[in-house]
Amino acid sequence: MAVIKRISSPAKGEEKSEDRHEVHAEKMSSLGHFTQAIVHDIRNSLHIVVTASAMIKRRSDDRSIHSHLNAIDQTIERTNGLIERILTFANNSEDHLGIVDIADSINESISLTRPMIPAEITIDWQHPAEAIHILGDHGQLYQVVLNLLKNAIEAIGHGNHGSILVSLNKYYPWAELRVKDNGPGIAADVINQICEPTFTTKEDGNGFGLANVFDVVEKHGGTMEVASPVGEGAEFIILLPLMPELNM
Template identity: 30%
Template sequence: MFSLRTRIALLLFCVIALNLAGAGITLWYTNRTQSLQVQLSAKNVAALEASHGLSASLMDQKGNTTYYLLSHDDSWLKELNAKRELFEGWLVKAKESAFSAESLLVLSELESLYAEYDASRKEVIESYKQGHPDAGAELHWKIRDEFNTLLLLSKEFRTLYVQAIELNRKEFSEEAEIVNKVIMAGLILSAIIELFLIVFLYRKILDPIRNLAHATGEVGDSASPSTKNDVLTLSNKVESLIIHIDDTQKELDANKETLLQSEKMALVGKLAAGVAHSIRNPLTSVKMRLFSLERSLQLDGQQQEDFDVVSEEILHIDNIMKNFLEFARRPKLKAKIQSPSEVVDTALRLLKHRFESQEVNVSVERTGLLPAIPIDGGLLKETLVNLILNACDAMVQGGSITITEKTDVVEPLGTIVFIRIEDTGPGIAEDVIEQIFEPFFSTKEEGSGLGLAIARRIVEEHGGWLHVTSSENKGTTFLLALPATRGKHGKNSLSR
């Protein structure tokens, strides 16, 4: 069974198709009529002129011949030659405008008979010139039948032309009648479909929505039919429902995301507790024994290198353990009034040697120190160090990091402090950029996937937000925003 939208679309398609078909047939019929009129007009005029020209030139030739035989004036012979050429010209035009095989046959017979008649007439004239009028007169009486036959053939050509016109008129009338019937049937069918569409829309869409409006009290029962605006009421109700559905969906999505994060947090908490009891104490013992061995043993170069690798890997495991524990526990802010610019400078001093070893150029753009606001300097420094180290790791062959500080007013939140960290690295792929803040997601082979998640949590605990923009091969930008004053709603009022 088709859906409601599909059925409506099919009905509309049928109406449009019928209208387009009717318009197409009408356009075709108009063009065809115009084309036939032009063709018939051109052929009809040429055929009509040729039929009259043939008859008239034959009569003129007969008169010129008779006048010469009576007067023996050679000027009539010149006139006769001119009329003969005129007849031949009309004969050529008649062939060009011929409209049927039968008309061509008549013209061919006319042409052949005229050649015999013209030859006999020349003999009559020659007999009169040589002084044999009796023989010429006798021959002249004999070719009168040929002349009459030529006239009859000319009239027959004209008759065929009239019959052809009548036949074309009948065919055109029949074709017009068929086209009119088709157009009329299309109009009737289109009207039926449109009426069915109106009833369908009213029963399947308008009635249910109006009943919904009545049921929710949007359309008062006391309102008179003349004062009710059903269209406006239905429109407002549908718009309200759409907004409500959108808001509900957003809340559901937010709650779903919160639930997922809570589940991850619970899982990480259990994991961190287990790891703390099962791994950290033995790991501490291993670190102490390694420290003691390093001081008591005499190691060659290869052994020292192996020993350093083992120490670094144990340190890496210890850092992962710390990240687990930090992520499992929500950070408790120890806020005091301090300028975030001081924290930025402290983080850069800590990473100075890292910048030099990796050939990273760092610049800070500020018009002055940022205003002092309530922040936890230690946690904010941890966040900045994490973001800057990620930028350094992304720029394997060196590059530049630009840190921009500014303040702005964002209504209704008030004054916001912004710290933008922009690098010239390879950027983050579009298909993973939405996942980088998720716990345990990492693009690094040895990463725990908790650094950015912890950084965002610290910023959100300050009532701000952490946003990222990136394009492949064009670098990455992290925007850290902190409120100058924390409202009563805390981070929820600023989360993005």
């Protein structure tokens, strides 16, 4: 039987632990300051790469070299976009809310992730037949799916055969997003801690990814659960409130 734990804020009428949320907020604030310092160093490094790329372009007429340099420039542009999203999160800046078709955010996340997916891992994106709209921040929602996909890839592990299933459905008044992998799953003794800032079970992890997912889902008025039956991988289930006038 699946072990399901509520990770996000309890629904109305349920008992709520104020102390836990205060601790979570303090950790997120500390993590924000730490992130700003790292981002500053990353930007300095990217500036060096951009300068070197431009110099090589000016000194070479080789089309093959120019093609590789263009790929570098495009990657840096995407990285700068990601940095802006991270800074928005770190600074707790005002959200850029608008009407969002969640499928578009998922499409963007999957497109960016595909080049990083090992050949042994397949991804199945079950696209909804109709648009599913919510009031939200496209950049933040894109980051939610990106983090969940990255988490699934790392859970399966490089060199291992595996699969990731992404699905989006509408169960009025909710949009339901599921991301499931067939990795080793999450141990029962840590399943309640996986979205805490700085908590990680990975040797090279930092605990930032799932903490970010938790924060964004909560800001959008949603809830998140994780199911991890023994030997059947892990599945993240996110519910986000629909826009009634566009989803009747």
